[in-house]
Amino acid sequence: MPTRITRLVVLMLENRSFDHMLGFLRKTNPAINGLNGDEWNYPAGEGAANIIVSDDAGDVEDLNPDPNHEFAHVTWQISSTGDPVGNPDMKGFVRDYYEDCKDANHAAGIMKCFTPQTLPILSTLATQYAVCDRWFSSVPGSTIPNRLFVHGASSAGSLTQDVMAAPFALHTIFESFDDTTPHDFAIYTAGSSVLFANKFLIQNMVKFHDYANFVVDATSGNLPAYTFIEPAYDDDGEGTFANSQHPDFPVDRGETLIREIYYALTKSPDWKSTLFLILYDEHGGIFDHVSPPVVTRNPIYNNLPDVEHAGPSDVFDFTRLGVRVPAVFISPCIPPNTLINDRDYDHCSVVSTVRKLFCNPASQPLNWREAQAATFENILTLTGANIRTDVVNLPEPVVSSGVNINAAADAPIPRAPTDLTVLMAGAMHNALQQQGLQPPGDYSTLTNSTQVSAYLKQAQQILQNAAGGGQ
Secondary structure (H helix, E strand, C coil), X not given: CXXXXXXXXXXXXXXXXXXXXXXXXXXXXXXXXXXXXXXXXXXXXXXXXXXXCECCCCCCCCCCCCCCCCHHHHHHHHCCCCCCCCCCCCCCHHHHHHHHHCCHHHHHHHHECCCCCCCHHHHHHHHXXXXXXXXXXXXXXXXXXXXXXXXXXXXXXXXXXXXXXXXXXXXXXHHHCCCCCCCCEEEEECCCCHHHHCHHHHXXXXXXXXXXXXXXXXXXXXCCCEEEEXXXXXXXXXXXXXXXXXXXXXXXXXXXXXXXXXHHHXXXXXXXXXXXXXXXXXXXXXXXXXXXXXXXXXXXXXCCCCCCCCCCCCCCCCCECCCECCEEEECCCCCCCEEECCCCEECHHHXXXXXXXXXXXXXXXXXXXXXXXXXXXCCCCCCHHHCCCCCCCCCCCCCCCCCCCCHHHCCCCCCCCCHHHHHHHHHHHHHHHHCCCCCCCCHHHCCCHHHHHHHHHHHHHHHHHHHCCCC
């Protein structure tokens, strides 16, 4: 029997595709469905040569402006004919990015990918433990709906970044942790999360923890059965810098975050039965060559709730998965060079696995997507005396030549806020109003990252005070 997972720790980073981050691992392991180096996309302009994938992705500056990843754009990226229903050819990424940047040479940068040498921490963990090359985002769309899927196997019918209703209404796996089991959960954040706006979690703010406490909690064995970690989504102008790896934030800061979490977990008294899973919420508009599959509802789950539709089913019925994203599994019970490609996984797999591991066996799946999702509860294949005792020596992260990402650290300057943190502020504003509480101002007037960070902290404090507890 595999070693039972008693601690599951999930870190979800931002907006990178599998090929972009790990595709060139295929050179070291040909079994990985990665890159040969001859994959291509149609050029931005007629008559130009096709754009070939390259191995020169940089820490920053390749992906500014941020590639679009809303549903309509993803449709054109994965299908050069713009057909959201037919078989995707994965040839439209360059042309779609050209619509954002209006520069054919820069648009070709959407085909740039990292190598094990330029992305050493994630690549090392992927080879020293396990990598999955069949993990897809749950929706061919943007961050918010995909982040909702990893918690609720649904986005409450939302296909866009609209946060005025879906985060508040979503029924999540967290509600299935009840008094019938000894298990619990925790959510670590760097000050912003769409989960702050969820109706159930608003009443359970004590489950949120400041990421600054994570290392101590992990090394002292104080993590619950299920821990979900969110990165810093923006610079706050006060010394905290974004490490989410969202374009065009420095990738190496996310690498540093991964390394910190890994080393903390290896010092935990629970390490021998812990699984650390690194995921990305969606592909961020960046090239991947594998067509997203369609999931077909098994009739045995017809009694379970449907996944709410965002519109007519002939437009989108939540059966097409999103673009493939990196998924790396880390545990001393996993042999080196493990490749997971037995089934198609997506973010619903987290929900379904958490239920199997930690919730009441009598609890029902949230919907048919959760019920059908591939699970990974048996991935810890090493047992007893075979459990590994080594701790992998992780290299330093790589910073692009000529780029000083720490230049702002000496004197942080408030910068324009990210769209994502403004959306989170909007979600908090709506959640406060839904609870009959007064928001700390008009979030739509915020002009820099420091103001948005302060707004999120104030809104969170109001919710915590109303709930009688919190971080």
